[in-house]
Every structure is written in C-alpha cells, then in structure tokens.
Amino acid sequence: MLSWGLLVWVLIGAGTAWFWHDSLGVRERANKAAMEACEELRLQFLDGTVAFARLWPARGHTGRMTLRRTYVFDYTTDSVARRQGFIVLLGTKVESVGFANDPTPARTVTLVEPQRDITPASPPVVTGNVYDLDSWRENLRRNRESQGDPGKGDA
Secondary structure (H helix, E strand, O other): OOOHHHHHHHHHHHHHHHHHHHHHHHHHHHHHHHHHHHHHOOOEEOOOOOEEEEEEEEEOOOOOEEEEEEEEEEEEOOOOOOEEEEEEEEOOEEEEEEEOOOOOOOOOOOOOOOOOOOOOOOOOOOEOOEOOHHHHHHHHHHHHHHOOOOOOOOO
16 A cells, blocks of 8 residues: 555656656757758757756646746857857747847957067978978068069068
8 A cells, every 4th residue: 555655756756757758859849940940041050959948837829837948059150159049949839949149249369470589590491392481481582572573572
C-alpha cells in the first residue's frame, strides 16, 4: 500500500519527467525554426543549437493556460560579428523569431608597427623563394628610380 508521501513523490517525479520530455520537443522545434529562419535570410546559424532563456505561463490562442518559452541563438551575417537572435514559442507553436539589430558602430582596429632595432642592416637572405621584405622594397624602389618612374617608393 502506498503512503501519501510516496504518492506525492511519484506524482512530482512523473510531472518532472513529462515537463522534461515536453521541453526537449519544444527545443527541437525552436532549433528547426532558427535554422530555417537563418537559411531564409542567408545568415550563418552558429553553434547549431538554441539555448533556453525564459519560461513563463501565458494564455494560448484558445484561452487555455500554457507555457511561453524563449530561446536564444547566435548567428552571423559576415562571419566576423556574432549576433544574437531569439525564438518565442507559445505552447508547442512558434510565435515569433527575431534578429538583433546592430546598434554598436563598427570598431576600428589600429595596428601599431613594432619598434625596429636600429642596427646596421644585415645582408639580405635569399634562399629558394624566401626574400627579406625590406631588401625587396629597397630593390623595387631603386628599379623604379632608375626607370624614371617615381612610384610610391614602397610597394
């Protein structure tokens, strides 16, 4: 014979198992919706999966209480900047798919040339197809000057 305490634990376990199974199915629908939306807009869907973000109760289209789940995913438009999109599911149906705007301005990266050691130049090392870049530039500059073409001085 089951005690009331054991019966409560069995019901809690069954409810947890049902919720877990239902959530996996909804997550698969969110994954599929994210992939389809990215393909349609010619975006690259990153990481191949969505991540759970939010869960709250809501009224469905029929007026019954159901769960509204939000999942987020990463995508890129240019293979450089990672952006985040979202999918909202009401019950088991996709309610909306959204993509982030990029409010941040493009960042500029300044490359600083390393300090050069001021020592007498060593003879250029030429072996096979490997050249010393400074020597190559100097030879190019000399060739342009000898041909009467001022050029840029540096290639």
